Amino acid sequence: MSRKKRPKQLHPCVNYKDYENAIKYYTEALELNPSNAIYYSNRSLAYLRTECYGYALGDATRALELDKNYIKGYYRRATSNMALGKFKAALKDYETVVRVRPNDKDAKMKYQECNKIVKQKAFERAIASDELKRSVVDSLDIENMTIEDDYAGPKLEDGKVTLKFMKDLMAWFKDQKKLHRKCAYQMLVQVKEVLSKLPSLVEISLKETEEITICGDTHGQYYDLLNIFELNGLPSITNPYLFNGDFVDRGSFSVEVILTLFGFKLLYPEHFHLLRGNHETDNMNQMYGFEGEVKAKYTAQMFQLFSEVFQWLPLAQCINSKVLVMHGGLFSEDGVTLEDIRKIDRNRQPPDSGKTMCVLLQDGRSVSKRGVSCQFGPDVTERFLEQNKLQYIVRSHEVKAEGYEVTHSGKCITVFSAPNYCDQMGNKGAYIHLRGSDLKPEFHQFTAVVSAVTFIHDLYLHSVIFSGRPIYRRYLAFIYRQYTHTYI
Numbered sequence: 001m002s003r004k005k006r007p008k009q010l011h012p013c014v015n016y017k018d019y020e021n022a023i024k025y026y027t028e029a030l031e032l033n034p035s036n037a038i039y040y041s042n043r044s045l046a047y048l049r050t051e052c053y054g055y056a057l058g059d060a061t062r063a064l065e066l067d068k069n070y071i072k073g074y075y076r077r078a079t080s081n082m083a084l085g086k087f088k089a090a091l092k093d094y095e096t097v098v099r100v101r102p103n104d105k106d107a108k109m110k111y112q113e114c115n116k117i118v119k120q121k122a123f124e125r126a127i128a129s130d131e132l133k134r135s136v137v138d139s140l141d142i143e144n145m146t147i148e149d150d151y152a153g154p155k156l157e158d159g160k161v162t163l164k165f166m167k168d169l170m171a172w173f174k175d176q177k178k179l180h181r182k183c184a185y186q187m188l189v190q191v192k193e194v195l196s197k198l199p200s201l202v203e204i205s206l207k208e209t210e211e212i213t214i215c216g217d218t219h220g221q222y223y224d225l226l227n228i229f230e231l232n233g234l235p236s237i238t239n240p241y242l243f244n245g246d247f248v249d250r251g252s253f254s255v256e257v258i259l260t261l262f263g264f265k266l267l268y269p270e271h272f273h274l275l276r277g278n279h280e281t282d283n284m285n286q287m288y289g290f291e292g293e294v295k296a297k298y299t300a301q302m303f304q305l306f307s308e309v310f311q312w313l314p315l316a317q318c319i320n321s322k323v324l325v326m327h328g329g330l331f332s333e334d335g336v337t338l339e340d341i342r343k344i345d346r347n348r349q350p351p352d353s354g355k356t357m358c359v360l361l362q363d364g365r366s367v368s369k370r371g372v373s374c375q376f377g378p379d380v381t382e383r384f385l386e387q388n389k390l391q392y393i394v395r396s397h398e399v400k401a402e403g404y405e406v407t408h409s410g411k412c413i414t415v416f417s418a419p420n421y422c423d424q425m426g427n428k429g430a431y432i433h434l435r436g437s438d439l440k441p442e443f444h445q446f447t448a449v450v451s452a453v454t455f456i457h458d459l460y461l462h463s464v465i466f467s468g469r470p471i472y473r474r475y476l477a478f479i480y481r482q483y484t485h486t487y488i
Helices: 010-015 019-032 037-049 053-066 071-083 087-100 105-127 163-174 181-196 222-232 254-267 282-288 290-297 300-311 338-342 355-361 378-388 451-467 473-483
Strands: 201-204 211-215 241-243 272-274 316-319 323-326 392-395 404-407 412-415 429-435 442-446
Touching: 019 037, 037 053, 037 071, 053 071, 071 087, 071 105, 087 105, 163 222, 163 254, 181 254, 181 300, 201 338, 222 254, 222 429, 222 442, 254 272, 254 290, 282 290, 282 300, 290 300, 378 392, 412 429
Parallel strands: 201 316, 211 241, 241 272, 323 392, 392 412
Antiparallel strands: 211 429, 316 323, 404 412, 429 442
């Protein structure tokens, strides 16, 4: 393809993080020159940045079919497989990159990380048995954990979460302080007990005058979570919430986000609802930050307990028998009923296929851009709603520029509540109000806060996780005082 035929802004779109337009322009370029391996590889990069891992894998594979010596193709195929949890396939491609480019530090680091995961998975399989896995709770002695005299933070009152505790906790977290491990363990043990008693499909009824707020992905963006509560009010019996999964990973404050959400679940168990997302799973937590964050702030044992708790999160929620909420979407086969969802055994890590994977990760019936499960179209939505006598579905899972998107003639709504996702996407966040009288969705948008603060904290946290040497610690308090607002 000649230079003058090349669509404008191909490379600038990637450089300026306008990945959607980059995908568009590379697609136009490939229509003119479908045998260009570089275009496939670069579009693969844009798909990776927008978390369309299935598409990224397809493009990287096609690039290598066109040019088996194109090293970036191996690197991007490895990155795609890594994101999809296909570690052995990723390792093979990383080995190729390291062999050809032995001085590439990034490739070497990714190879070592992937190799470690492959060995860990092999070890886990080797020691696995048919016996019931022992819970972390059985090895805890919470009662004899000592809270030091110099700890001035929030404490549970007689072992219970109260509104005062929650307000103190949010203020404590806002000032970049850590909840004492005893209190964190108490909350996790209690919320596990609460969640384990819930069905996989939670069903609630709203009276005509009652309203519920539905939020999408929050991804460790604690200050944006506080902003939601500032804009929409704290959770209460008269101000119920439903958070639709993906509470952790990506953002630097996943521990703060999830403990705050768990606290409100304990305080208002019938009026504060949490559903499981695909990032409430071990593979995702290992790759996208939550496991490392918990180990840096607490211990590996606490991460194991988080993992146990995540497995008990319900998978879906039905409101007034008319609106179904779930993180990912519908199913890879027709005929699935609400009763089928009720029967899902959710206390496990999700398999690579099946109803659990669809609920957590579904984007229909063609290959999913996530590379796992498949995508559902308006025909699938229509048949599912008709069979189950529903009006529409609400899902999350995908970044939307406006924070929400209405598709399938109003019968499929996506809501995403992490504005400026990963400090680079520039998207708005949104939440939905549903009133019992008509169940008509009312959308509310908001923008990101304190991106400068999260950037500094990212530097600090990554220095702890990857080098063991915290940097910028003395600057954190100053930075937060300069850039944060009072939400509590």
